[in-house]
Amino acid sequence: MRVSDNAKFASISKNVQKAQSDFVSAQQKAGSGLRVSKPSDDPVAAAQARREASRKALGEAGVAAADTATDQLMGADTALGDVYEGLTRAHELALAGATDSMSKENRSDLAQEMRKIRDQMVSLGNTKVGDKFVFAGYRDQTAPFEASGNFVGDGSIKEVQPVNGMRVQASISGASVFGNGNSDDAFKTLDAVIAGLESNDAEAIRGQLSNLQTNQDRVAKSRSIVGSMIDSVELGRNVADQQQARATTQIASLTEADAVQSALNLMQAKSALEAAITVASQIPQGLAQRG
Amino acid sequence: MSINGILNTGVKGMVSTQLATNTTASNISNAATVGYTRRSSNIYPDQSLLNNGGGRRVVEPFIQKRLLNAESSAGEAKAQSAALNVLDDVFAEGDGSIGTALDKFQAAVQNLTTRPDDTATRQEVLSNASNLSTAFKNANAQIEQARQDSNLRIEQGVNQVNSRLDQIGKLGVQIQQMETTGQEASDLRDQRDILVKEVASYVPVTLLDQGNGQISLMLGGAHNLVSPDGQVGHLSTKVGEDGTIRIQKNVAGAMQDVSAQINGGSLGGEVKARTGALADAQKKLDQLAYDTAGAYNNVHRANVALDGQAGRNLFAEQATVSGSASAFEVSADVAGHPENIAAALDTTSLPSDNRGAMALANISSAPLAFGGMTVSEALASLVGFAGSQVQAAQQQQTFTAGALEQVQALQDSTAGVNTDEEMVNLMKYQRAYQASLKVISTADQMLSDLLNIR
Numbered sequence: 001m002r003v004s005d006n007a008k009f010a011s012i013s014k015n016v017q018k019a020q021s022d023f024v025s026a027q028q029k030a031g032s033g034l035r036v037s038k039p040s041d042d043p044v045a046a047a048q049a050r051r052e053a054s055r056k057a058l059g060e061a062g063v064a065a066a067d068t069a070t071d072q073l074m075g076a077d078t079a080l081g082d083v084y085e086g087l088t089r090a091h092e093l094a095l096a097g098a099t100d101s102m103s104k105e106n107r108s109d110l111a112q113e114m115r116k117i118r119d120q121m122v123s124l125g126n127t128k129v130g131d132k133f134v135f136a137g138y139r140d141q142t143a144p145f146e147a148s149g150n151f152v153g154d155g156s157i158k159e160v161q162p163v164n165g166m167r168v169q170a171s172i173s174g175a176s177v178f179g180n181g182n183s184d185d186a187f188k189t190l191d192a193v194i195a196g197l198e199s200n201d202a203e204a205i206r207g208q209l210s211n212l213q214t215n216q217d218r219v220a221k222s223r224s225i226v227g228s229m230i231d232s233v234e235l236g237r238n239v240a241d242q243q244q245a246r247a248t249t250q251i252a253s254l255t256e257a258d259a260v261q262s263a264l265n266l267m268q269a270k271s272a273l274e275a276a277i278t279v280a281s282q283i284p285q286g287l288a289q290r291g
Numbered sequence: 292m293s294i295n296g297i298l299n300t301g302v303k304g305m306v307s308t309q310l311a312t313n314t315t316a317s318n319i320s321n322a323a324t325v326g327y328t329r330r331s332s333n334i335y336p337d338q339s340l341l342n343n344g345g346g347r348r349v350v351e352p353f354i355q356k357r358l359l360n361a362e363s364s365a366g367e368a369k370a371q372s373a374a375l376n377v378l379d380d381v382f383a384e385g386d387g388s389i390g391t392a393l394d395k396f397q398a399a400v401q402n403l404t405t406r407p408d409d410t411a412t413r414q415e416v417l418s419n420a421s422n423l424s425t426a427f428k429n430a431n432a433q434i435e436q437a438r439q440d441s442n443l444r445i446e447q448g449v450n451q452v453n454s455r456l457d458q459i460g461k462l463g464v465q466i467q468q469m470e471t472t473g474q475e476a477s478d479l480r481d482q483r484d485i486l487v488k489e490v491a492s493y494v495p496v497t498l499l500d501q502g503n504g505q506i507s508l509m510l511g512g513a514h515n516l517v518s519p520d521g522q523v524g525h526l527s528t529k530v531g532e533d534g535t536i537r538i539q540k541n542v543a544g545a546m547q548d549v550s551a552q553i554n555g556g557s558l559g560g561e562v563k564a565r566t567g568a569l570a571d572a573q574k575k576l577d578q579l580a581y582d583t584a585g586a587y588n589n590v591h592r593a594n595v596a597l598d599g600q601a602g603r604n605l606f607a608e609q610a611t612v613s614g615s616a617s618a619f620e621v622s623a624d625v626a627g628h629p630e631n632i633a634a635a636l637d638t639t640s641l642p643s644d645n646r647g648a649m650a651l652a653n654i655s656s657a658p659l660a661f662g663g664m665t666v667s668e669a670l671a672s673l674v675g676f677a678g679s680q681v682q683a684a685q686q687q688q689t690f691t692a693g694a695l696e697q698v699q700a701l702q703d704s705t706a707g708v709n710t711d712e713e714m715v716n717l718m719k720y721q722r723a724y725q726a727s728l729k730v731i732s733t734a735d736q737m738l739s740d741l742l743n744i745r
Contacts (some may be wrong), residue, residue, distance in 0.1 A: 001704050002702075002704045002707075002709065002712075003538050003709060004329075004703045004704065004706070004707020004708055005322045005323065005707065005709055005710050006322070006323065006703050006704075006707045006708070007699075007700050007703035007704065007707055010696075010700075010703070011697075014696065031703075037383065038379040038380070038382075038383040038678070038681075039378070039379055039382045039383060039674050039675070039677050039678025039679075039681065040679075040681035040682040040685060041377075041676075041678070042361075042676045042678070043675045043676075043677075043678030043679035043682055045678075046382075046384075046674050046678045047671045047672060047675030047677060048671070049384070050384070050390050050670060050671035051667060051668060051671040051723045052388070053384065053390060053391075053394055054335075054393065054394050054397070054655070054667035054670075054671070055667075056394075057394035057395070057397060057398045058394075058397060058398065058401060058655055058656075060398065061397070061398035061401035061402060062400065063399065063404070065402070065404055067468070068405040068406070069405065083531070110381060122352075123583065132408075132719055137640065137643075138635075138640030138642075138643045138644040138645075139640065139642075139643065140639070140643045141408055141642060141643070154639075154640055156644075158643070158645065159645070159646070159649070159730065160400075160405065160645075161649045161652060161653075162402055162656060164653050164656035165653065165656065167649065169634055176581060192448060194576070195349050197734070222560070258329050273323045286710050286711045286714065287710070287711050287715065288319075288710055288714050289710075289713035
């Protein structure tokens with residue numbers, strides 16, 4: 001083929017330009033570590049990465065939601081443990097007070113300790129984690145128990161959603177823990193025992209022993225419910241965390257450049273550019289230049 | 292055969308090698324001139340080089356036609372790719388992108404499920420909703436700007452075409468006048484070829500050589516742009532009903548919209564980008580904005596706010612899909628009033644009832660009204676659409692530029708100057724000139740010898 005001067009130089013300049021543009025793009029990829037930095041780099045990967053980014057954000061938010069719920073449940077669990085201990089102590093005191101040999105003075109001393117336990121029960125019922133009362137259901141901004149032991153909170157069980165479509169129960173109502181004002185309600189029982197101790201009435205105290213046991217059982221059961229809730233929330237948290245972790249890995253594999261590969265590509269592009277420049281400097285002299 | 296005849300032949304040879312040298316000199320001087328077509332300095336038995344007054348332009352009409360087509364295709368692809376690049380910016384990941392804004396908004400709604408009573412958490416939902424609206428608006432504005440830019444470039448391009456058509460018309464008349472009086476018009480022809488090529492880079496043209504130096508140039512093979520007599524049919528623009536710039540042309544006394552016929556050249560590329568991928572992306576963005584607002588509003592209206600009221604929209608309600616992206620906005624009921632975000636299912640369990648918030652959070656995994664995809668999936672598919680449009684346009688640009696280069700190389704291989712070749716010619720003509728002089732001096736010697744016979 002006949003080669004004109006223009007064509008000769010045009011092809012050299014084209015080759016150098018292409019090598020330069022390849023080099024800059026290889027440099028960018030190696031420098032940024034990204035294979036896909038804009039949609040046109042790889043439309044399919046960019047679209048997938050976008051979906052994964054959204055999953056990742058939701059997963060992270062789900063983990064945070066589960067963690068908040070776990071904090072609340074742990075607070076409730078600790079409080080229930082204290083309640084159980086208090087009731088156990090109250091049961092012991094009631095058993096002691098129920099013996100006929102006990103003096104009136106001793107019963108009065110027991111009554112004082114019983115009062116302390118009762119007040120402690122009310123404050124445990126109003127346990128707060130952060131700014132929330134854990135036994136208050138949805139009305140968790142106000143104390144669920146009055147000083148009298150009257151429950152004024154919300155009976156609902158709160159739910160948490162670590163993953164869309166996966167709702168997990170994450171609260172227990174104070175009403176179900178303490179007996180909801182029924183005849184065997186914890187506060188009513190304690191009040192009755194205190195009244196028996198103060199009036200030196202062993203018979204009345206004996207009459208409350210079974211109720212005390214009922215309350216202990218109820219708290220123990222509540223505690224096991226809370227325990228299984230913690231497990232369920234933990235499960236949900238794991239699902240959300242896995243979703244988040246999987247999405248993170250996916251995004252990396254979709255958009256990030258292989259470090260070794262991009263270093264190699266850069267070296268290749270560099271030598272291609274050098275070769276193109278060498279070729280450009282190797283144009284033979286024409287007849288005109290030889291004179 | 293007389294000795295005078297030998298003398299004449301020698302003179303003819305001398306003159307024609309002089310002219311051939313001149314042609315070679317012109318070729319060498321113009322070796323780097325853009326659009327210069329090399330002149331052949333070959334001397335034919337009838338010494339036609341002499342008759343022409345200079346070298347013949349070495350033109351291959353077939354290659355020239357291919358060159359015009361390649362020029363149109365490359366111009367179209369380049370313009371389209373440049374116009375579509377905006378989509379890459381709009382849908383790239385990063386702060387302020389719709390993707391990031393949507394993720395943050397959905398995460399904020401998820402947070403609301405754990406702290407529906409907390410003002411700061413509600414405020415977070417509001418500000419992220421407002422960021423999402425900004426992202427939608429920005430994306431739409433960027434695409435809209437790109438479409439406006441296309442319109443502007445179409446208007447400028449039409450002016451460029453018209454001024455070149457005028458020059459082509461004038462050159463045609465001049466070339467015809469010069470060549471009928473036997474003068475050489477190669478330079479003018481070169482100029483005209485350059486102009487025709489430039490027109491082809493704007494609009495698709497068909498070139499017909501009418502002989503006598505006359506050409507006719509047609510738009511896509513139908514409408515006359517330049518007639519053989521030099522008459523010029525200008526293009527003009529007008530604002531169409533949809534606000535876009537339309538290209539029109541006077542056809543038989545009536546203005547006719549020829550935008551659809553301009554299916555090549557940079558103007559064709561602009562039209563294609565404007566009414567194709569850019570418009571499609573804008574439509575999809577509108578649909579996404581419309582569906583997103585609708586989905587959240589449906590749930591939000593059913594929910595109860597802290598004041599116990601239901602029925603409020605979270606985002607401003609859109610009447611039509613078209614324009615939804617630019618009008619995407621936090622609703623007036625909720626803007627500035629975080630307490631009006633409805634996170635509760637009913638009034639009995641305020642303020643920490645999170646069931647409404649969970650329903651809002653669930654939207655992120657529920658199919659939208661349109662297309663059966665979730666908000667995130669619809670956005671991802673839009674990102675994929677934008678990316679593949681840009682990628683296809685870029686590939687088309689690379690491909691057509693390569694094709695143009697090939698045809699250009701073909702053209703260069705016939706019409707381009709090779710200085711080495713010219714140097715050889717120069718030596719050849721120099722020797723021939725010397726030989727012709729020798730012939731003349733020999734004939735002169737012969738005559739002189741003859742006259743001196745005693």
